[in-house]
Each structure stands twice: as structure tokens, then as C-alpha cells.
Amino acid sequence: MQxxxxxxxxxxxxxxxxxxLCRGHFVEFVERxxxxxxxxxxxxxxxxxxxxxxSGGKDSSATASLLADFLGRRRDIELIGITIDxxxxxxxxxxxQRAKALCGRLGIEHRILAYEDTAGHTMDEVVARDPEAxxxxxxxxxxxxxxxxxxxxxxxxxxxxxxNLDDTAQSILMNVARGDVEKxxxxxxxxxxxxxxxxxxxxxxxxxxxxxxxxxxxQGIEFHDATCPYADRAQRGRFREMLNRLEEDSPGTxxxxxxxxxxxxxxxQEAYPPATLNACxxxxxxxxxxxxxxxxxxDRIEKFAPDAPEPA
Amino acid sequence: MQxxxxxxxxxxxxxxxxxxLCRGHFVEFVERxxxxxxxxxxxxxxxxxxxxxxSGGKDSSATASLLADFLGRRRDIELIGITIDxxxxxxxxxxxQRAKALCGRLGIEHRILAYEDTAGHTMDEVVARDPEAxxxxxxxxxxxxxxxxxxxxxxxxxxxxxxNLDDTAQSILMNVARGDVEKxxxxxxxxxxxxxxxxxxxxxxxxxxxxxxxxxxxQGIEFHDATCPYADRAQRGRFREMLNRLEEDSPGTxxxxxxxxxxxxxxxQEAYPPATLNACxxxxxxxxxxxxxxxxxxDRIEKFAPDAPEPA
Numbered sequence: 001m002q003x004x005x006x007x008x009x010x011x012x013x014x015x016x017x018x019x020x021l022c023r024g025h026f027v028e029f030v031e032r033x034x035x036x037x038x039x040x041x042x043x044x045x046x047x048x049x050x051x052x053x054x055s056g057g058k059d060s061s062a063t064a065s066l067l068a069d070f071l072g073r074r075r076d077i078e079l080i081g082i083t084i085d086x087x088x089x090x091x092x093x094x095x096x097q098r099a100k101a102l103c104g105r106l107g108i109e110h111r112i113l114a115y116e117d118t119a120g121h122t123m124d125e126v127v128a129r130d131p132e133a134x135x136x137x138x139x140x141x142x143x144x145x146x147x148x149x150x151x152x153x154x155x156x157x158x159x160x161x162x163x164n165l166d167d168t169a170q171s172i173l174m175n176v177a178r179g180d181v182e183k184x185x186x187x188x189x190x191x192x193x194x195x196x197x198x199x200x201x202x203x204x205x206x207x208x209x210x211x212x213x214x215x216x217x218x219q220g221i222e223f224h225d226a227t228c229p230y231a232d233r234a235q236r237g238r239f240r241e242m243l244n245r246l247e248e249d250s251p252g253t254x255x256x257x258x259x260x261x262x263x264x265x266x267x268x269q270e271a272y273p274p275a276t277l278n279a280c281x282x283x284x285x286x287x288x289x290x291x292x293x294x295x296x297x298x299d300r301i302e303k304f305a306p307d308a309p310e311p312a
Numbered sequence: 313m314q315x316x317x318x319x320x321x322x323x324x325x326x327x328x329x330x331x332x333l334c335r336g337h338f339v340e341f342v343e344r345x346x347x348x349x350x351x352x353x354x355x356x357x358x359x360x361x362x363x364x365x366x367s368g369g370k371d372s373s374a375t376a377s378l379l380a381d382f383l384g385r386r387r388d389i390e391l392i393g394i395t396i397d398x399x400x401x402x403x404x405x406x407x408x409q410r411a412k413a414l415c416g417r418l419g420i421e422h423r424i425l426a427y428e429d430t431a432g433h434t435m436d437e438v439v440a441r442d443p444e445a446x447x448x449x450x451x452x453x454x455x456x457x458x459x460x461x462x463x464x465x466x467x468x469x470x471x472x473x474x475x476n477l478d479d480t481a482q483s484i485l486m487n488v489a490r491g492d493v494e495k496x497x498x499x500x501x502x503x504x505x506x507x508x509x510x511x512x513x514x515x516x517x518x519x520x521x522x523x524x525x526x527x528x529x530x531q532g533i534e535f536h537d538a539t540c541p542y543a544d545r546a547q548r549g550r551f552r553e554m555l556n557r558l559e560e561d562s563p564g565t566x567x568x569x570x571x572x573x574x575x576x577x578x579x580x581q582e583a584y585p586p587a588t589l590n591a592c593x594x595x596x597x598x599x600x601x602x603x604x605x606x607x608x609x610x611d612r613i614e615k616f617a618p619d620a621p622e623p624a
Contacts, residue, residue, distance in 0.1 A: 175572075176573075177569055178568050178572070179568035179569055179573070181572050181575045181576055235562075238561060242554050249550060256489065256490050257488060257489055259491045260487075260491025260493050264493055264496075264579075264580065267579040267582075268579065
């Protein structure tokens with residue numbers, strides 16, 4: 001099959017647009033949209049520092065590589081890679097190694113912050129202590145807080161994440177299904193700056209997961225190609241399946257969901273403006289409550305016995 | 313299993329609330345919510361005429377029965393049953409017969425309006441002429457227009473439909489998945505009155521389909537228990553499946569979807585106010601375009617040969 005834009009052989013068929021693209025045109029297709037998203041989300045004046053949350057997976061590695069590429073010529077903008085070490089022995093070390101290698105190659109600083117030093121427990125410990133819980137219900141708040149803290153500590157103006165189109169559309173559907181309108185109003189990217197919170201940017205927000213994967217492969221970006229061992233217990237899996245089936249039936253569904261949401265977003269944000277944040281009474285991190293979600297979960301896990309339960 | 317509200321035997325377990333209910337308390341549970349919805353949707357002053365769109369199925373039959381029950385003592389409010397005859401020989405006659413019988417028992421007038429007299433074609437003809445199309449894509453606009461016309465012709469102030477909670481949540485999800493924000497803003501019930509359009513009310517909007525079914529059975533309401541032979545080709549089936557699975561995983565999902573939507577609705581309605589309507593240049597029915605969707609589809613079907621295609 002031939003590329004629809006030149007005479008080279010196609011490497012990918014973009015089902016929702018009908019186009020076949022060769023390697024060069026596919027890479028250009030991804031980069032153009034990521035650049036457009038970046039500029040739509042943030043107006044870089046020079047002098048900014050951007051932290052990139054790097055798990056070592058395809059999405060965040062592609063994000064770091066794309067940002068280094070876009071901003072490489074701008075000496076006045078600094079990138080810093082940050083990896084959150086959740087403490088998952090069978091999974092995280094390989095990701096850290098890839099993130100570190102990629103930062104080395106891109107010539108950017110790399111820092112690691114571990115749950116042990118923020119939440120006080122590794123995820124392996126959390127799962128052993130509270131085996132009934134969905135691990136992500138701990139890991140989500142812990143990661144959000146750790147990444148924000150690390151980004152703030154390096155005085156970053158923004159924190160970029162690898163959130164792709166599939167993730168974005170899933171989050172929208174999940175919050176519609178939960179009727180959580182306030183959460184819908186607060187999904188990233190963040191335009192407003194709140195004290196203590198580093199605004200998130202998401203350059204891959206309109207790029208399908210599969211295209212990010214292919215982009216990373218074609219560009220030789222080092223990444224850790226694995227799934228978190230605890231992920232299959234997450235509710236998100238159900239929405240991933242649903243969305244894949246809808247996209248299969250009707251190509252372009254993910255884009256339609258995000259574009260429709262983007263029309264509603266300003267209305268929701270006006271009706272549900274950002275809540276005033278307090279410093280958590282326990283850890284000082286920003287929260288809408290008296291004690292933040294991460295501290296609340298930390299309390300919860302400490303109620304469980306420190307040893308894993310005996311196998312039944 | 314015993315009723316949670318009295319000593320009688322339970323007939324139903326309401327999974328999203330955890331309650332077991334006996335026949336009497338179940339019936340009361342359905343009626344109370346339908347009455348609350350009716351009053352939330354419309355402020356009846358006396359002197360109104362309400363048309364009920366009656367397919368003869370469980371939802372619209374329960375709606376007619378409930379409205380007759382609620383309004384029976386009010387001599388100043390009139391109900392009229394209207395059945396739209398789509399012209400589906402294997403399906404519709406039994407529905408018409410049930411709707412007619414129910415109207416007879418409730419002591420309300422019953423009228424029939426056929427697609428043959430509005431769209432100029434039966435659905436059986438449409439499907440034979442354009443077998444590739446999804447039949448609902450014709451039937452939806454034809455039915456909306458026919459029901460509105462019939463309601464207007466009897467000078468109804470409102471037209472009540474049997475839309476239940478499952479239907480409502482499905483419609484919300486479908487329009488989110490299509491990114492159709494304007495359509496989301498315009499889902500019923502309708503608060504504003506537009507020239508030529510009879511506002512729709514939906515008393516069963518918060519009652520799950522399964523409960524409507526059981527209510528109709530327990531109350532001995534005559535209804536036609538069948539599915540349209542063309543329905544399996546509709547995209548809605550996919551959303552029905554998805555929603556059933558979500559509700560199974562997480563009881564209360566349908567309610568959450570509709571409640572979340574109801575929070576967004578006023579914001580959407582403000583941003584997307586009702587479009588100014590024209591009289592269709594062809595048939596005079598209200599439309600936002602020059603020619604209405606039903607006339608457009610009527611043109612389309614007339615381009616196909618009048619005979620069914622030869623079997624391959």
C-alpha cells in the first residue's frame with residue numbers, strides 16, 4: 001500500500017481519516033498535532049521550566065522526546081524529567097531505567113521521587129496490606145500528589161504528562177457515567193494557576209494511543225513496553241473496552257467525544273470555578289478539604305496490619 | 313424474601329437502592345417517582361389537553377395508565393391517546409390493538425396517524441426500497457414529525473412519551489459519544505414552547521425499564537410485549553449493551569448519568585438556545601432548515617425503485 005501523500009510505502013492506515021501514510025508523513029502527522037496542542041494549551045514566553053512526568057512508558061517518553069524536539073532550539077526553556085517511583089518491584093525499575101536513558105540522550109536532567117518518601121509506603125506494600133481495594137484508588141491520588149510536589153520542588157511552571165486521546169476520551173466517559181460534573185469541569189489541561197498546584201499540559205491529548213506507540217517505535221524512542229501488574233483491577237479497563245468497540249463501529253468516536261467535551265468545558269468551568277485550596281493540615285500539600293486525599297489514604301493503609309495476610 | 317417496608321413477600325429487589333419491595337410498595341415506589349417527575353416537568357393549571365404517544369408497548373401504556381390515574385380526578389385536564397402507525401405489518405397491528413383497548417378501558421379518546429398519510433410510505437416499503445439503510449434513521453424523524461403533527465391537530469398542550477431511565481441514559485451517552493452538544497442541549501423534557509412544536513413530557517424518565525415492565529405486569533396494563541423487527545440494526549443497541557454492563561458493575565450508573573446531565577443541561581441550554589424555526593417549504597412542519605428532515609428522507613426514498621430489489 002502506498003502513502004497517500006507521496007510515493008513511499010505506507011506504514012499506517014489512519015482509519016478515522018482514511019489516509020495511508022508512509023513513515024515520514026506519519027511522523028510529521030503526529031508531530032504537527034502535538035505541536036498544535038502544545039501551542040493551544042500554553043503560551044511560552046521564554047524563561048519557563050517544564051517538568052515532564054516520565055513513567056518510562058511510550059506515552060510519556062514520546063512526550064519528552066517531542067518537547068525536547070520542539071523546544072530544543074529554545075535555550076530559554078528548560079525541560080526536566082521526573083519519574084515517580086510507585087514501588088512496584090516487578091514493573092517500575094525497567095521504566096525508571098528507560099526514562100533515565102532517554103533523559104540522558106535528550107540531555108535533560110532526570111529526577112526520581114518515590115512513594116516511600118511521599119506516601120510512606122510502596123504500592124507493593126499497599127496491595128499486600130489492603131488486598132481488597134482497587135490499587136489505582138490509592139495510586140492515583142499518591143501519584144498526582146507526588147508529581148505535583150516534585151514539579152513544584154524543581155520550580156517548574158508546567159508539568160507535561162503523556163495523556164493520549166484514548167485516555168482523555170475514557171476519562172470523559174467515566175465522569176459522564178459517574179455524573180461527576182465538577183470533575184468534568186476540572187480535567188486538564190489547566191489554564192488557570194492555583195497556589196501550590198503546577199498546571200498540567202497534555203501535548204498528546206488528541207493523538208490516539210496506537211499512533212503514539214507507532215511513533216515511539218519509528219523514532220527509536222526508548223520506552224518500557226509493559227502494563228502495570230495491578231492495572232487489570234481498575235474500572236478504567238471497562239471504559240477502555242467500550243471505547244475501543246465504539247471506535248471500531250464508528251471511527252472518529254474518540255475525537256468526537258473530546259471535541260464535544262471541549263465545547264462544554266468552558267461552560268462547566270464557569271459554573272464550577274476552581275475551589276479555593278487549603279494547605280493540608282497534615283502534609284501541607286494543596287487540597288480542597290482539611291486533610292488531603294493522599295493523607296486520608298495513608299491513614300487508611302496504616303490501619304491495616306503491616307504484614308501481608310496469610311494466603312487463604 | 314420479605315419486603316423491607318412491611319411483612320408481605322417481596323416481588324422485586326431494587327439493586328441500586330438495596331431495597332426489597334412487595335407488590336404494593338413496589339407499585340407505590342414507581343407511582344411516587346412518576347408523579348414527582350410529572351410535577352417537576354410541568355405545572356398543570358387546569359384546562360390542558362395532554363396527548364400520550366402510545367405504541368402499545370409497556371412504556372407508553374404504563375405512561376397512559378399512570379397519567380389517567382394521576383389526573384383522573386381532574387375533570388379539567390384531558391388525555392388523548394395517539395398511536396403512530398409506522399406500517400410494519402408483522403409488528404404494529406398488535407400494538408395498535410393494545411393501545412386502543414387500553415384507551416377504551418381508561419375512557420380516553422384514541423387516534424391513529426399513519427406514515428402512509430404523513431411520510432407517504434410505510435416502513436416496510438422504506439426497508440424494501442433502501443435495504444442498506446438503518447431503518448431507524450428514517451423512522452426516527454418520521455415518528456417525531458407524525459407524533460408532533462397529531463398532537464398539534466388535537467390541540468394538545470403537551471405530548472407525553474414513555475421514555476424510561478434506560479432510554480434517557482442511552483441518549484445522553486450516545487450524544488456524548490457523538491460529541492453532539494447541541495443535541496444534548498435539546499433532549500426532552502421541554503420547558504420552552506416553540507411555534508408549531510408541542511413540548512414533550514416524560515414521566516418515566518427516572519424509572520428503569522425493568523421496573524416499568526414489572527409495573528405494567530403487576531397492574532394488569534394491557535401492552536404489546538415485542539421488539540420492532542428492524543430494531544436490531546440500530547446503533548442504540550450498542551449503547552444499551554454498554555449501559556447494562558456498567559449498571560451491572562456499578563448499580564446506580566443510569567441514575568448518575570441522568571443526574572449529572574441534569575446539572576449540565578441548564579448550562580448547555582443557555583449556550584445553545586433553541587434555534588428559530590421555519591415552516592418547511594414542502595410540508596409546512598417546523599424545522600431549523602428550509603426543508604425538514606422528514607421531507608428530505610421522503611425525497612431520498614423516492615429515488616429508490618418502488619419495488620423491492622430482487623433477492624440476490
